Amino acid sequence: MIVYFLQGWYPENAVPNWLDIVLGIVAPRVLVLIYIYQNMGYDNIWFAAHLIVMILAYFGGGHQTVTRRRRVVEE
Secondary structure (H helix, E strand, O other), X not given: OHHHHHHOOOOOOOOXXXXXXXXXXXXXXXXXXXXXXXXXXXXXXXXXXXXXXXXXXXXXXXXXXXXXXXXXXXX
């Protein structure tokens, strides 16, 4: 992301530059959704795919990690 930002290769959007950097570090999936929405619209298969993966990762991704950590600590 830093190379893209410094070279000016990131997609043009209405998001301020400082928010591009913050979202790229903290929540890159949200930034990708913003890019897709602004360039292709919300009625695109890529927007739906990224939205579904973001929701699954947010609600279900941490459960397996916590279970694995507990199992290793208990053994």
